[in-house]
Amino acid sequence: MIKSMTGYGKGEAVSDQGRFLVEIRSVNHRYGEVSVRMPRGFLAIENDVKKAVGQVLKRGKIDIFILWEEAGGTATIPQADIALAQGYAHLFRTLAADLGMTGDLPLQLVLAQKGVLKDSASAEIDEHDYLPQLLEAVQEAVATIDGMRGREGxxxxxxxxxxxxxVAEWAEQVGNRAPLVAGEYRQKLQTRLGQLLEGAEVDPTRLAQEVAMMADRCDVTEELVRLASHFAQFDEALLLDEPVGRKLDFLMQEMNREVNTIGSKSSDAEITSxxxxxKAEMEKMREQVQNVE
Structure with missing residues:
Protein backbone atom coordinates (compact mmCIF):
# COMPACT_ATOMS: atom_id res chain seq x y z
CA MET A 1 0.00 0.00 0.00
CA ILE A 2 1.24 3.49 -0.78
CA LYS A 3 2.57 5.90 1.84
CA SER A 4 2.69 9.66 2.05
CA MET A 5 6.00 11.53 2.26
CA THR A 6 4.66 13.93 4.90
CA GLY A 7 4.72 13.05 8.57
CA TYR A 8 6.07 13.58 12.08
CA GLY A 9 7.41 11.19 14.68
CA LYS A 10 8.87 11.41 18.17
CA GLY A 11 10.88 8.92 20.21
CA GLU A 12 12.55 8.81 23.61
CA ALA A 13 15.03 6.55 25.35
CA VAL A 14 16.06 6.95 29.00
CA SER A 15 18.98 5.39 30.86
CA ASP A 16 21.04 6.03 33.99
CA GLN A 17 23.32 8.23 31.91
CA GLY A 18 20.60 10.47 30.52
CA ARG A 19 17.81 10.84 27.99
CA PHE A 20 17.71 10.97 24.19
CA LEU A 21 14.78 12.77 22.60
CA VAL A 22 14.40 12.31 18.84
CA GLU A 23 12.01 14.16 16.51
CA ILE A 24 11.62 13.39 12.80
CA ARG A 25 9.79 15.51 10.24
CA SER A 26 9.41 14.71 6.55
CA VAL A 27 7.98 16.54 3.54
CA ASN A 28 7.81 15.99 -0.20
CA HIS A 29 11.05 15.58 -2.11
CA ARG A 30 11.99 14.06 -5.43
CA TYR A 31 14.62 11.85 -3.80
CA GLY A 32 15.47 10.62 -0.32
CA GLU A 33 17.36 13.31 1.61
CA VAL A 34 18.16 12.81 5.30
CA SER A 35 19.67 15.54 7.49
CA VAL A 36 20.55 15.20 11.19
CA ARG A 37 20.94 17.86 13.86
CA MET A 38 22.54 16.48 17.00
CA PRO A 39 25.04 17.45 19.74
CA ARG A 40 28.60 17.73 18.46
CA GLY A 41 29.74 15.07 20.89
CA PHE A 42 27.75 12.43 19.02
CA LEU A 43 28.62 13.34 15.41
CA ALA A 44 30.69 10.17 15.03
CA ILE A 45 27.51 8.07 15.03
CA GLU A 46 25.49 10.32 12.71
CA ASN A 47 25.72 7.85 9.80
CA ASP A 48 24.32 5.08 12.02
CA VAL A 49 21.26 7.25 12.62
CA LYS A 50 20.85 8.00 8.90
CA LYS A 51 21.14 4.31 8.05
CA ALA A 52 18.48 3.33 10.61
CA VAL A 53 16.07 5.94 9.28
CA GLY A 54 16.80 5.21 5.63
CA GLN A 55 15.93 1.54 6.04
CA VAL A 56 12.30 2.53 6.65
CA LEU A 57 11.77 5.97 5.10
CA LYS A 58 12.82 5.60 1.48
CA ARG A 59 11.82 8.95 -0.02
CA GLY A 60 11.22 12.53 1.08
CA LYS A 61 13.11 15.37 2.73
CA ILE A 62 13.66 13.98 6.22
CA ASP A 63 14.90 16.19 9.08
CA ILE A 64 16.04 14.53 12.32
CA PHE A 65 16.48 16.50 15.54
CA ILE A 66 18.30 14.81 18.45
CA LEU A 67 18.46 16.19 22.01
CA TRP A 68 20.66 14.72 24.74
CA GLU A 69 20.05 15.45 28.42
CA GLU A 70 22.44 14.10 31.04
CA ALA A 71 20.89 12.39 34.04
CA GLY A 72 20.26 14.69 36.97
CA GLY A 73 21.08 17.78 34.96
CA THR A 74 24.15 18.42 37.14
CA ALA A 75 26.64 20.97 35.92
CA THR A 76 30.23 19.87 35.36
CA ILE A 77 33.36 21.94 35.79
CA PRO A 78 35.01 22.59 32.42
CA GLN A 79 38.64 21.82 31.83
CA ALA A 80 41.05 24.40 30.46
CA ASP A 81 43.59 23.69 27.73
CA ILE A 82 46.50 25.62 29.30
CA ALA A 83 48.82 25.27 26.32
CA LEU A 84 46.17 26.55 23.92
CA ALA A 85 45.32 29.45 26.25
CA GLN A 86 49.00 30.40 26.48
CA GLY A 87 49.24 30.33 22.70
CA TYR A 88 46.27 32.68 22.31
CA ALA A 89 47.62 35.03 25.01
CA HIS A 90 51.02 35.20 23.32
CA LEU A 91 49.38 35.84 19.95
CA PHE A 92 47.21 38.66 21.29
CA ARG A 93 50.15 40.33 23.11
CA THR A 94 52.28 40.13 19.97
CA LEU A 95 49.53 41.68 17.85
CA ALA A 96 48.99 44.43 20.42
CA ALA A 97 52.71 45.27 20.40
CA ASP A 98 52.85 45.31 16.61
CA LEU A 99 49.85 47.62 16.49
CA GLY A 100 51.16 49.92 19.20
CA MET A 101 48.28 49.11 21.51
CA THR A 102 48.61 49.18 25.30
CA GLY A 103 46.54 47.81 28.12
CA ASP A 104 45.95 44.56 29.94
CA LEU A 105 44.88 41.42 28.08
CA PRO A 106 41.34 40.50 29.30
CA LEU A 107 41.08 36.94 30.55
CA GLN A 108 37.58 36.72 29.07
CA LEU A 109 39.07 37.21 25.59
CA VAL A 110 41.31 34.17 25.96
CA LEU A 111 38.56 32.01 27.49
CA ALA A 112 36.22 32.89 24.62
CA GLN A 113 38.51 31.26 22.05
CA LYS A 114 37.47 27.93 20.62
CA GLY A 115 38.89 24.92 22.46
CA VAL A 116 40.28 26.76 25.48
CA LEU A 117 37.46 25.52 27.71
CA LYS A 118 36.21 21.98 27.31
CA ASP A 119 33.33 20.16 28.96
CA SER A 120 35.00 17.59 31.19
CA ALA A 121 32.06 15.19 30.80
CA SER A 122 31.98 15.38 27.01
CA ALA A 123 35.70 14.71 26.90
CA GLU A 124 35.06 11.33 28.48
CA ILE A 125 32.13 10.36 26.21
CA ASP A 126 32.57 7.39 23.90
CA GLU A 127 29.80 7.99 21.35
CA HIS A 128 29.44 4.34 20.41
CA ASP A 129 28.60 3.42 24.01
CA TYR A 130 25.47 5.55 23.62
CA LEU A 131 24.53 4.22 20.18
CA PRO A 132 22.09 1.46 21.33
CA GLN A 133 20.17 3.94 23.47
CA LEU A 134 20.09 6.52 20.68
CA LEU A 135 18.91 3.95 18.12
CA GLU A 136 16.13 2.93 20.50
CA ALA A 137 14.81 6.51 20.45
CA VAL A 138 15.34 6.78 16.68
CA GLN A 139 13.44 3.55 15.99
CA GLU A 140 10.53 4.71 18.13
CA ALA A 141 10.39 8.00 16.21
CA VAL A 142 10.66 6.19 12.88
CA ALA A 143 7.83 3.82 13.80
CA THR A 144 5.63 6.79 14.71
CA ILE A 145 6.28 8.76 11.54
CA ASP A 146 6.02 5.65 9.39
CA GLY A 147 2.59 4.95 10.89
CA MET A 148 1.49 8.50 10.14
CA ARG A 149 2.80 8.31 6.58
CA GLY A 150 0.94 5.01 6.18
CA ARG A 151 -2.36 6.47 7.37
CA GLU A 152 -2.00 9.45 5.06
CA GLY A 153 -1.12 6.99 2.30
CA VAL A 167 -11.03 9.67 -15.59
CA ALA A 168 -11.54 6.16 -17.01
CA GLU A 169 -15.30 6.77 -17.17
CA TRP A 170 -14.81 9.94 -19.19
CA ALA A 171 -12.26 8.21 -21.42
CA GLU A 172 -14.84 5.49 -22.10
CA GLN A 173 -17.32 8.18 -23.13
CA VAL A 174 -14.71 9.54 -25.54
CA GLY A 175 -14.34 6.03 -27.00
CA ASN A 176 -18.11 5.73 -27.42
CA ARG A 177 -18.40 9.13 -29.01
CA ALA A 178 -15.43 8.93 -31.40
CA PRO A 179 -16.96 6.46 -33.96
CA LEU A 180 -20.02 8.69 -34.35
CA VAL A 181 -18.03 11.77 -35.31
CA ALA A 182 -17.19 10.62 -38.86
CA GLY A 183 -20.83 9.87 -39.64
CA GLU A 184 -21.99 13.24 -38.36
CA TYR A 185 -19.22 14.95 -40.29
CA ARG A 186 -20.35 13.17 -43.48
CA GLN A 187 -23.92 14.34 -42.98
CA LYS A 188 -22.89 17.94 -42.28
CA LEU A 189 -20.50 18.01 -45.24
CA GLN A 190 -23.13 16.59 -47.59
CA THR A 191 -25.66 19.18 -46.45
CA ARG A 192 -23.24 22.07 -46.88
CA LEU A 193 -22.13 20.92 -50.32
CA GLY A 194 -25.76 20.55 -51.35
CA GLN A 195 -26.42 24.11 -50.31
CA LEU A 196 -23.34 25.43 -52.07
CA LEU A 197 -24.06 23.48 -55.26
CA GLU A 198 -27.72 24.57 -55.18
CA GLY A 199 -29.14 21.07 -55.29
CA ALA A 200 -26.65 19.59 -57.77
CA GLU A 201 -25.60 15.99 -57.16
CA VAL A 202 -22.58 15.49 -54.91
CA ASP A 203 -19.85 13.12 -56.11
CA PRO A 204 -20.19 10.21 -53.64
CA THR A 205 -16.62 9.02 -54.23
CA ARG A 206 -15.13 12.42 -53.48
CA LEU A 207 -17.37 12.74 -50.44
CA ALA A 208 -16.28 9.33 -49.16
CA GLN A 209 -12.61 10.25 -49.61
CA GLU A 210 -13.02 13.47 -47.68
CA VAL A 211 -14.83 11.72 -44.84
CA ALA A 212 -12.21 8.95 -44.76
CA MET A 213 -9.39 11.51 -44.50
CA MET A 214 -11.19 13.30 -41.70
CA ALA A 215 -11.85 10.02 -39.84
CA ASP A 216 -8.19 9.06 -40.11
CA ARG A 217 -7.04 12.42 -38.73
CA CYS A 218 -9.45 12.15 -35.80
CA ASP A 219 -8.92 8.47 -35.00
CA VAL A 220 -7.99 8.17 -31.31
CA THR A 221 -8.19 4.38 -31.00
CA GLU A 222 -4.46 3.92 -30.34
CA GLU A 223 -4.42 6.66 -27.73
CA LEU A 224 -7.39 5.15 -25.90
CA VAL A 225 -5.79 1.68 -25.92
CA ARG A 226 -2.53 3.05 -24.47
CA LEU A 227 -4.49 5.09 -21.94
CA ALA A 228 -6.32 1.95 -20.77
CA SER A 229 -2.96 0.20 -20.38
CA HIS A 230 -1.66 3.08 -18.25
CA PHE A 231 -4.80 2.88 -16.11
CA ALA A 232 -4.16 -0.80 -15.44
CA GLN A 233 -0.51 -0.18 -14.51
CA PHE A 234 -1.58 2.70 -12.26
CA ASP A 235 -4.03 0.45 -10.40
CA GLU A 236 -1.38 -2.25 -9.97
CA ALA A 237 1.15 0.25 -8.62
CA LEU A 238 -1.30 1.50 -6.00
CA LEU A 239 -1.38 -1.99 -4.46
CA LEU A 240 2.38 -2.62 -4.36
CA ASP A 241 4.03 -2.83 -0.94
CA GLU A 242 6.99 -0.63 -1.92
CA PRO A 243 7.67 3.04 -2.78
CA VAL A 244 5.87 3.75 -6.06
CA GLY A 245 5.75 7.55 -6.16
CA ARG A 246 8.18 7.87 -9.07
CA LYS A 247 6.39 5.17 -11.06
CA LEU A 248 3.04 6.87 -10.53
CA ASP A 249 4.54 10.20 -11.56
CA PHE A 250 5.87 8.66 -14.78
CA LEU A 251 2.49 7.05 -15.53
CA MET A 252 0.76 10.40 -14.98
CA GLN A 253 3.07 11.96 -17.58
CA GLU A 254 2.28 9.21 -20.08
CA MET A 255 -1.47 9.45 -19.43
CA ASN A 256 -1.35 13.21 -19.86
CA ARG A 257 0.49 12.80 -23.18
CA GLU A 258 -2.22 10.49 -24.55
CA VAL A 259 -5.01 12.82 -23.42
CA ASN A 260 -3.29 15.82 -25.02
CA THR A 261 -3.04 13.90 -28.30
CA ILE A 262 -6.74 13.02 -28.17
CA GLY A 263 -7.56 16.67 -27.60
CA SER A 264 -5.39 17.85 -30.49
CA LYS A 265 -6.93 15.30 -32.88
CA SER A 266 -10.54 15.99 -32.01
CA SER A 267 -12.67 18.66 -33.65
CA ASP A 268 -15.81 17.47 -31.88
CA ALA A 269 -17.19 19.74 -29.16
CA GLU A 270 -18.36 16.87 -26.95
CA ILE A 271 -15.01 15.09 -27.03
CA THR A 272 -13.20 18.38 -26.42
CA SER A 273 -15.37 18.97 -23.36
CA LYS A 279 -7.12 17.00 -17.90
CA ALA A 280 -8.50 18.94 -14.92
CA GLU A 281 -8.98 15.73 -12.94
CA MET A 282 -5.57 14.39 -13.91
CA GLU A 283 -3.95 17.60 -12.70
CA LYS A 284 -5.48 16.95 -9.27
CA MET A 285 -4.16 13.39 -9.44
CA ARG A 286 -0.70 14.66 -10.32
CA GLU A 287 -0.69 16.96 -7.29
CA GLN A 288 -1.59 14.01 -5.05
CA VAL A 289 1.02 11.77 -6.63
CA GLN A 290 3.71 14.31 -5.74
CA ASN A 291 3.16 13.37 -2.09
CA VAL A 292 3.46 9.59 -2.58
CA GLU A 293 6.63 7.93 -1.30
Missing part, protein backbone atom coordinates in the same frame (compact mmCIF):
# COMPACT_ATOMS: atom_id res chain seq x y z
CA UNK A 154 -4.45 5.22 2.80
CA UNK A 155 -6.26 8.53 2.24
CA UNK A 156 -4.15 9.19 -0.86
CA UNK A 157 -4.91 5.70 -2.17
CA UNK A 158 -8.66 6.22 -1.81
CA UNK A 159 -8.55 9.64 -3.46
CA UNK A 160 -6.36 8.54 -6.37
CA UNK A 161 -8.43 5.41 -7.01
CA UNK A 162 -11.65 7.44 -7.10
CA UNK A 163 -10.19 10.03 -9.45
CA UNK A 164 -8.68 7.35 -11.69
CA UNK A 165 -12.10 5.69 -12.02
CA UNK A 166 -13.67 9.02 -12.94
CA UNK A 274 -14.57 15.49 -22.04
CA UNK A 275 -10.85 16.03 -22.63
CA UNK A 276 -10.95 19.25 -20.61
CA UNK A 277 -12.62 17.41 -17.72
CA UNK A 278 -10.07 14.61 -17.90
Missing amino acids: EALLSDLADRRRQ LVIRI
Whole structure:
Protein backbone atom coordinates (compact mmCIF):
# COMPACT_ATOMS: atom_id res chain seq x y z
CA MET A 1 0.00 0.00 0.00
CA ILE A 2 1.24 3.49 -0.78
CA LYS A 3 2.57 5.90 1.84
CA SER A 4 2.69 9.66 2.05
CA MET A 5 6.00 11.53 2.26
CA THR A 6 4.66 13.93 4.90
CA GLY A 7 4.72 13.05 8.57
CA TYR A 8 6.07 13.58 12.08
CA GLY A 9 7.41 11.19 14.68
CA LYS A 10 8.87 11.41 18.17
CA GLY A 11 10.88 8.92 20.21
CA GLU A 12 12.55 8.81 23.61
CA ALA A 13 15.03 6.55 25.35
CA VAL A 14 16.06 6.95 29.00
CA SER A 15 18.98 5.39 30.86
CA ASP A 16 21.04 6.03 33.99
CA GLN A 17 23.32 8.23 31.91
CA GLY A 18 20.60 10.47 30.52
CA ARG A 19 17.81 10.84 27.99
CA PHE A 20 17.71 10.97 24.19
CA LEU A 21 14.78 12.77 22.60
CA VAL A 22 14.40 12.31 18.84
CA GLU A 23 12.01 14.16 16.51
CA ILE A 24 11.62 13.39 12.80
CA ARG A 25 9.79 15.51 10.24
CA SER A 26 9.41 14.71 6.55
CA VAL A 27 7.98 16.54 3.54
CA ASN A 28 7.81 15.99 -0.20
CA HIS A 29 11.05 15.58 -2.11
CA ARG A 30 11.99 14.06 -5.43
CA TYR A 31 14.62 11.85 -3.80
CA GLY A 32 15.47 10.62 -0.32
CA GLU A 33 17.36 13.31 1.61
CA VAL A 34 18.16 12.81 5.30
CA SER A 35 19.67 15.54 7.49
CA VAL A 36 20.55 15.20 11.19
CA ARG A 37 20.94 17.86 13.86
CA MET A 38 22.54 16.48 17.00
CA PRO A 39 25.04 17.45 19.74
CA ARG A 40 28.60 17.73 18.46
CA GLY A 41 29.74 15.07 20.89
CA PHE A 42 27.75 12.43 19.02
CA LEU A 43 28.62 13.34 15.41
CA ALA A 44 30.69 10.17 15.03
CA ILE A 45 27.51 8.07 15.03
CA GLU A 46 25.49 10.32 12.71
CA ASN A 47 25.72 7.85 9.80
CA ASP A 48 24.32 5.08 12.02
CA VAL A 49 21.26 7.25 12.62
CA LYS A 50 20.85 8.00 8.90
CA LYS A 51 21.14 4.31 8.05
CA ALA A 52 18.48 3.33 10.61
CA VAL A 53 16.07 5.94 9.28
CA GLY A 54 16.80 5.21 5.63
CA GLN A 55 15.93 1.54 6.04
CA VAL A 56 12.30 2.53 6.65
CA LEU A 57 11.77 5.97 5.10
CA LYS A 58 12.82 5.60 1.48
CA ARG A 59 11.82 8.95 -0.02
CA GLY A 60 11.22 12.53 1.08
CA LYS A 61 13.11 15.37 2.73
CA ILE A 62 13.66 13.98 6.22
CA ASP A 63 14.90 16.19 9.08
CA ILE A 64 16.04 14.53 12.32
CA PHE A 65 16.48 16.50 15.54
CA ILE A 66 18.30 14.81 18.45
CA LEU A 67 18.46 16.19 22.01
CA TRP A 68 20.66 14.72 24.74
CA GLU A 69 20.05 15.45 28.42
CA GLU A 70 22.44 14.10 31.04
CA ALA A 71 20.89 12.39 34.04
CA GLY A 72 20.26 14.69 36.97
CA GLY A 73 21.08 17.78 34.96
CA THR A 74 24.15 18.42 37.14
CA ALA A 75 26.64 20.97 35.92
CA THR A 76 30.23 19.87 35.36
CA ILE A 77 33.36 21.94 35.79
CA PRO A 78 35.01 22.59 32.42
CA GLN A 79 38.64 21.82 31.83
CA ALA A 80 41.05 24.40 30.46
CA ASP A 81 43.59 23.69 27.73
CA ILE A 82 46.50 25.62 29.30
CA ALA A 83 48.82 25.27 26.32
CA LEU A 84 46.17 26.55 23.92
CA ALA A 85 45.32 29.45 26.25
CA GLN A 86 49.00 30.40 26.48
CA GLY A 87 49.24 30.33 22.70
CA TYR A 88 46.27 32.68 22.31
CA ALA A 89 47.62 35.03 25.01
CA HIS A 90 51.02 35.20 23.32
CA LEU A 91 49.38 35.84 19.95
CA PHE A 92 47.21 38.66 21.29
CA ARG A 93 50.15 40.33 23.11
CA THR A 94 52.28 40.13 19.97
CA LEU A 95 49.53 41.68 17.85
CA ALA A 96 48.99 44.43 20.42
CA ALA A 97 52.71 45.27 20.40
CA ASP A 98 52.85 45.31 16.61
CA LEU A 99 49.85 47.62 16.49
CA GLY A 100 51.16 49.92 19.20
CA MET A 101 48.28 49.11 21.51
CA THR A 102 48.61 49.18 25.30
CA GLY A 103 46.54 47.81 28.12
CA ASP A 104 45.95 44.56 29.94
CA LEU A 105 44.88 41.42 28.08
CA PRO A 106 41.34 40.50 29.30
CA LEU A 107 41.08 36.94 30.55
CA GLN A 108 37.58 36.72 29.07
CA LEU A 109 39.07 37.21 25.59
CA VAL A 110 41.31 34.17 25.96
CA LEU A 111 38.56 32.01 27.49
CA ALA A 112 36.22 32.89 24.62
CA GLN A 113 38.51 31.26 22.05
CA LYS A 114 37.47 27.93 20.62
CA GLY A 115 38.89 24.92 22.46
CA VAL A 116 40.28 26.76 25.48
CA LEU A 117 37.46 25.52 27.71
CA LYS A 118 36.21 21.98 27.31
CA ASP A 119 33.33 20.16 28.96
CA SER A 120 35.00 17.59 31.19
CA ALA A 121 32.06 15.19 30.80
CA SER A 122 31.98 15.38 27.01
CA ALA A 123 35.70 14.71 26.90
CA GLU A 124 35.06 11.33 28.48
CA ILE A 125 32.13 10.36 26.21
CA ASP A 126 32.57 7.39 23.90
CA GLU A 127 29.80 7.99 21.35
CA HIS A 128 29.44 4.34 20.41
CA ASP A 129 28.60 3.42 24.01
CA TYR A 130 25.47 5.55 23.62
CA LEU A 131 24.53 4.22 20.18
CA PRO A 132 22.09 1.46 21.33
CA GLN A 133 20.17 3.94 23.47
CA LEU A 134 20.09 6.52 20.68
CA LEU A 135 18.91 3.95 18.12
CA GLU A 136 16.13 2.93 20.50
CA ALA A 137 14.81 6.51 20.45
CA VAL A 138 15.34 6.78 16.68
CA GLN A 139 13.44 3.55 15.99
CA GLU A 140 10.53 4.71 18.13
CA ALA A 141 10.39 8.00 16.21
CA VAL A 142 10.66 6.19 12.88
CA ALA A 143 7.83 3.82 13.80
CA THR A 144 5.63 6.79 14.71
CA ILE A 145 6.28 8.76 11.54
CA ASP A 146 6.02 5.65 9.39
CA GLY A 147 2.59 4.95 10.89
CA MET A 148 1.49 8.50 10.14
CA ARG A 149 2.80 8.31 6.58
CA GLY A 150 0.94 5.01 6.18
CA ARG A 151 -2.36 6.47 7.37
CA GLU A 152 -2.00 9.45 5.06
CA GLY A 153 -1.12 6.99 2.30
CA GLU A 154 -4.45 5.22 2.80
CA ALA A 155 -6.26 8.53 2.24
CA LEU A 156 -4.15 9.19 -0.86
CA LEU A 157 -4.91 5.70 -2.17
CA SER A 158 -8.66 6.22 -1.81
CA ASP A 159 -8.55 9.64 -3.46
CA LEU A 160 -6.36 8.54 -6.37
CA ALA A 161 -8.43 5.41 -7.01
CA ASP A 162 -11.65 7.44 -7.10
CA ARG A 163 -10.19 10.03 -9.45
CA ARG A 164 -8.68 7.35 -11.69
CA ARG A 165 -12.10 5.69 -12.02
CA GLN A 166 -13.67 9.02 -12.94
CA VAL A 167 -11.03 9.67 -15.59
CA ALA A 168 -11.54 6.16 -17.01
CA GLU A 169 -15.30 6.77 -17.17
CA TRP A 170 -14.81 9.94 -19.19
CA ALA A 171 -12.26 8.21 -21.42
CA GLU A 172 -14.84 5.49 -22.10
CA GLN A 173 -17.32 8.18 -23.13
CA VAL A 174 -14.71 9.54 -25.54
CA GLY A 175 -14.34 6.03 -27.00
CA ASN A 176 -18.11 5.73 -27.42
CA ARG A 177 -18.40 9.13 -29.01
CA ALA A 178 -15.43 8.93 -31.40
CA PRO A 179 -16.96 6.46 -33.96
CA LEU A 180 -20.02 8.69 -34.35
CA VAL A 181 -18.03 11.77 -35.31
CA ALA A 182 -17.19 10.62 -38.86
CA GLY A 183 -20.83 9.87 -39.64
CA GLU A 184 -21.99 13.24 -38.36
CA TYR A 185 -19.22 14.95 -40.29
CA ARG A 186 -20.35 13.17 -43.48
CA GLN A 187 -23.92 14.34 -42.98
CA LYS A 188 -22.89 17.94 -42.28
CA LEU A 189 -20.50 18.01 -45.24
CA GLN A 190 -23.13 16.59 -47.59
CA THR A 191 -25.66 19.18 -46.45
CA ARG A 192 -23.24 22.07 -46.88
CA LEU A 193 -22.13 20.92 -50.32
CA GLY A 194 -25.76 20.55 -51.35
CA GLN A 195 -26.42 24.11 -50.31
CA LEU A 196 -23.34 25.43 -52.07
CA LEU A 197 -24.06 23.48 -55.26
CA GLU A 198 -27.72 24.57 -55.18
CA GLY A 199 -29.14 21.07 -55.29
CA ALA A 200 -26.65 19.59 -57.77
CA GLU A 201 -25.60 15.99 -57.16
CA VAL A 202 -22.58 15.49 -54.91
CA ASP A 203 -19.85 13.12 -56.11
CA PRO A 204 -20.19 10.21 -53.64
CA THR A 205 -16.62 9.02 -54.23
CA ARG A 206 -15.13 12.42 -53.48
CA LEU A 207 -17.37 12.74 -50.44
CA ALA A 208 -16.28 9.33 -49.16
CA GLN A 209 -12.61 10.25 -49.61
CA GLU A 210 -13.02 13.47 -47.68
CA VAL A 211 -14.83 11.72 -44.84
CA ALA A 212 -12.21 8.95 -44.76
CA MET A 213 -9.39 11.51 -44.50
CA MET A 214 -11.19 13.30 -41.70
CA ALA A 215 -11.85 10.02 -39.84
CA ASP A 216 -8.19 9.06 -40.11
CA ARG A 217 -7.04 12.42 -38.73
CA CYS A 218 -9.45 12.15 -35.80
CA ASP A 219 -8.92 8.47 -35.00
CA VAL A 220 -7.99 8.17 -31.31
CA THR A 221 -8.19 4.38 -31.00
CA GLU A 222 -4.46 3.92 -30.34
CA GLU A 223 -4.42 6.66 -27.73
CA LEU A 224 -7.39 5.15 -25.90
CA VAL A 225 -5.79 1.68 -25.92
CA ARG A 226 -2.53 3.05 -24.47
CA LEU A 227 -4.49 5.09 -21.94
CA ALA A 228 -6.32 1.95 -20.77
CA SER A 229 -2.96 0.20 -20.38
CA HIS A 230 -1.66 3.08 -18.25
CA PHE A 231 -4.80 2.88 -16.11
CA ALA A 232 -4.16 -0.80 -15.44
CA GLN A 233 -0.51 -0.18 -14.51
CA PHE A 234 -1.58 2.70 -12.26
CA ASP A 235 -4.03 0.45 -10.40
CA GLU A 236 -1.38 -2.25 -9.97
CA ALA A 237 1.15 0.25 -8.62
CA LEU A 238 -1.30 1.50 -6.00
CA LEU A 239 -1.38 -1.99 -4.46
CA LEU A 240 2.38 -2.62 -4.36
CA ASP A 241 4.03 -2.83 -0.94
CA GLU A 242 6.99 -0.63 -1.92
CA PRO A 243 7.67 3.04 -2.78
CA VAL A 244 5.87 3.75 -6.06
CA GLY A 245 5.75 7.55 -6.16
CA ARG A 246 8.18 7.87 -9.07
CA LYS A 247 6.39 5.17 -11.06
CA LEU A 248 3.04 6.87 -10.53
CA ASP A 249 4.54 10.20 -11.56
CA PHE A 250 5.87 8.66 -14.78
CA LEU A 251 2.49 7.05 -15.53
CA MET A 252 0.76 10.40 -14.98
CA GLN A 253 3.07 11.96 -17.58
CA GLU A 254 2.28 9.21 -20.08
CA MET A 255 -1.47 9.45 -19.43
CA ASN A 256 -1.35 13.21 -19.86
CA ARG A 257 0.49 12.80 -23.18
CA GLU A 258 -2.22 10.49 -24.55
CA VAL A 259 -5.01 12.82 -23.42
CA ASN A 260 -3.29 15.82 -25.02
CA THR A 261 -3.04 13.90 -28.30
CA ILE A 262 -6.74 13.02 -28.17
CA GLY A 263 -7.56 16.67 -27.60
CA SER A 264 -5.39 17.85 -30.49
CA LYS A 265 -6.93 15.30 -32.88
CA SER A 266 -10.54 15.99 -32.01
CA SER A 267 -12.67 18.66 -33.65
CA ASP A 268 -15.81 17.47 -31.88
CA ALA A 269 -17.19 19.74 -29.16
CA GLU A 270 -18.36 16.87 -26.95
CA ILE A 271 -15.01 15.09 -27.03
CA THR A 272 -13.20 18.38 -26.42
CA SER A 273 -15.37 18.97 -23.36
CA LEU A 274 -14.57 15.49 -22.04
CA VAL A 275 -10.85 16.03 -22.63
CA ILE A 276 -10.95 19.25 -20.61
CA ARG A 277 -12.62 17.41 -17.72
CA ILE A 278 -10.07 14.61 -17.90
CA LYS A 279 -7.12 17.00 -17.90
CA ALA A 280 -8.50 18.94 -14.92
CA GLU A 281 -8.98 15.73 -12.94
CA MET A 282 -5.57 14.39 -13.91
CA GLU A 283 -3.95 17.60 -12.70
CA LYS A 284 -5.48 16.95 -9.27
CA MET A 285 -4.16 13.39 -9.44
CA ARG A 286 -0.70 14.66 -10.32
CA GLU A 287 -0.69 16.96 -7.29
CA GLN A 288 -1.59 14.01 -5.05
CA VAL A 289 1.02 11.77 -6.63
CA GLN A 290 3.71 14.31 -5.74
CA ASN A 291 3.16 13.37 -2.09
CA VAL A 292 3.46 9.59 -2.58
CA GLU A 293 6.63 7.93 -1.30
